[in-house]
Amino acid sequence: QVLGVLNGSGFDRVSYPPSPGQQVYRLEGESLASFLGFNPDGLEIGQLKHYSLPVRLDLTRLFQKHVAILAMSGAGKSFCARTMIEELLKRGPGRGRPAAVLVDVHGEYTDLAEAPEYQGRVTVIRGNKMRIxxxxxxxxxxxxxxxxxxxxxxxxxxxxxxxxxxxxxxxxxxxxxxxxxxxxxxxxxxxxxxxxxxxxxxxxxxxxxxxSFDDPALESLLSSGSVIILDFKPMVSLRKKQILVSYLVRRLFELRKRECIPPFILFLEEAHQFAPSEDRAISKSAIEMLAREGRKFSASLVVISQRPVRLSTTVLSQAGTNIILRMTNPYDLEHIRRSSEAITSEVAQSISSLPVGEALIVGEAVNFPLFVKIRKPEHLPRGSISFEEASRNYEARESQRFADAQF
Incomplete structure (x- = not known):
């Protein structure tokens, strides 16, 4: 199948086949990157499958129309989001540095604030300390x-x-x-x-x-290139979390409309908890509003979910780019297939057999659907150790405690 013709500014789509007898060349390097829509100054989130070619996604094409990161538990969706945040933190002045706000339901990202190179740019706010x-x-x-x-x-x-x-x-x-x-x-x-x-x-x-006042005051914390992590791990009440997210989304959007804060990207872990497809949720209308209207004001949304079938269809349909890692639930696969014209039945079957850490990227960020090996984050979360290693560590601590007790 002929996908298009490469020219100086990108590529043109064509509907006619090559002439019989024409030579065929393997497209590689910068030409391939240009053809696929990569940007040398983009976010390097991984490597193109079967090629040693870095996948650098253009910031505007990726975030302007929102993103959905979808995968079953343990397939690598949080690693993918973490890699994106690291790439945003790497951007220096003059390269276009949006702020980022991350709703961290399980406390998986808080250690980013401890990385020496991010000192002063990553702020962790405990959810149980937030006040409206x-x-x-x-x-x-x-x-x-x-x-x-x-x-x-x-x-x-x-x-x-x-x-x-x-x-x-x-x-x-x-x-x-x-x-x-x-x-x-x-x-x-x-x-x-x-x-x-x-x-x-x-x-x-x-x-x-x-x-009687906001704590923290978002406008005082959000600056170009900064990241705020809202740690909801200590919180049990879903109602509390939904109220905080509802207020957070509307407050961020209002501040952005008045240009009191820089363009921002809101990463929403466990998005199906806050904008479910059928159930009533306090935060649902605010998230759907941001999904519909955010792009006009450079306010972007990244929804992260392991159950897309439970995620608001309004939110999912507004995601211009889908990053889909391994998923085997047939209801979720069918839901994803219906939400994107680029995902055929054959592609949906491929999703169910993806290795951990590999993703299908489809939508606005790329010229064609691509299978990508997501790179490992440079700063792995504290909990990312094997079951065996966790068991060995526990045994070693217990042995040391017993030895200390003998003296």
Missing amino acids: GVPELNGGDFLEFVPDMSEMQARELQQVISELRRRMREGGRPYGLRELMDAIQEAEMNSNTKAALLAWLYNLQSLGIFD
């Missing part, structure tokens, strides 16, 4: 946090919020949920509405994630 500034919230935000709230009740709440904001502008102190509840107590409104609002706000207050 109540003065930044309006009635619509609370409507998201409390799905049972009616729009009429949200409007009543907004009137109280507007009055508190007026007092702040006139020199009053920032307010938290306690002050908001006191203001509702004093407000004139239907007694049933008042009781419902107070009950919901009391429930939100019990979560311990609200305060």
Whole structure:
């Protein structure tokens, strides 16, 4: 099959075959890289299968229309995301350095902050230390946090919020949920509405994630080339995590629209937890909004999931580039095949037999679907040791502890 004709600026697609008897040459090196759409200044995420050719993906083509990294557990999706983040951190001034925010559900990336070459550029924020500034919230935000709230009740709440904001502008102190509840107590409104609002706000207050100001203040941490890792490992409550992600996404998007922060890439691990396909989730509408509108404001989304069939079809369909590692679940494979025209039944079958660490890249970032060996991250996570090694380490520690106890 003739894919195209190489020219000085790239390639042109053709629909006619070569003439009989024409010589055939093997395309290699820079010509092959150009033909496939690689950029010498791009992110080097691996090596082209069957070629010793680095795969350097153009930053804009990769991130402008969002990315989905999909794989079964243990197939290498977190390594792939980690490699991307390392490549972003390597970019120097003048090369185009977006900021990155990573929602780290299992605490797999936090050790990046300890790498000497990334000192001062990677910040880890513990999820259980994050606080949402109540003065930044309006009635619509609370409507998201409390799905049972009616729009009429949200409007009543907004009137109280507007009055508190007026007092702040006139020199009053920032307010938290306690002050908001006191203001509702004093407000004139239907007694049933008042009781419902107070009950919901009391429930939100019990979560311990609200305060009178944002902590941290994202605009003070995000700079060109910086990475913020939100470590959700200490957190158990999915509701808390969804509320924090919902607020985070909307806050980042609003700051970006006002150009208060640089272009950013949001990496979302376990994306199906925050934007599920069928279940109701507090963070779902915010993530779908970013997927639909983010590219207009240089706000990119990278969703990482082991269960694409459970991931919002709106989010998945907005991913311009899919990086698909090994996946064997037939429902997930069929879901992926339907979401991308470039993935045929034959290609889907190949996905199920991929070795660990190899990926199919398809979409905006490349000119043709490619099988790529993802490179190992330069800084491996602390937990990336074999089962045998973990067992040996434990035995060695126990033996040493027993020996120490004899003296």
